[in-house]
Amino acid sequence: MKISLTSIHVNDQDEALKFYTEVLGFVKKHDFPVGEFKWLTVVSPEGPDDIELLLEPNDNPVARSYQEGIFEQAIPHAAFAVQDIHEEYERLRKLGVVFTMEPTQAGPVIQAVLNDTCGNLILLYQE
Numbered sequence: 001m002k003i004s005l006t007s008i009h010v011n012d013q014d015e016a017l018k019f020y021t022e023v024l025g026f027v028k029k030h031d032f033p034v035g036e037f038k039w040l041t042v043v044s045p046e047g048p049d050d051i052e053l054l055l056e057p058n059d060n061p062v063a064r065s066y067q068e069g070i071f072e073q074a075i076p077h078a079a080f081a082v083q084d085i086h087e088e089y090e091r092l093r094k095l096g097v098v099f100t101m102e103p104t105q106a107g108p109v110i111q112a113v114l115n116d117t118c119g120n121l122i123l124l125y126q127e
């Protein structure tokens with residue numbers, strides 16, 4: 001058994017695609033219509049392209065409530081590993097990304113938290 005797909009709810013799929021590709025650096029893998037929305041996935045250019053992140057619309061009231069609730073509690077929805085968190089933090093800040101936590105030592109990792117502009121907090125970490 002392996003992880004091949006996970007999802008993150010977003011409040012605007014087009015804006016999410018722009019942020020996740022142009023800012024974070026992921027690569028679009030799938031983009032095709034499914035009803036009024038899209039099946040929209042991105043992959044990491046640094047990893048195998050069979051592990052996809054689905055940018056899923058939060059049109060379901062339960063999904064929206066969950067997304068808003070964990071955001072309000074400052075809980076990151078997803079975590080992405082980076083090689084050099086200080087370098088990535090500076091690169092993203094220059095692109096206008098808002099961080100709710102600067103790089104901070106937390107046990108064996110250094111972590112930072114950013115706002116993805118699509119309704120989620122994202123944890124970046126370096127082991």
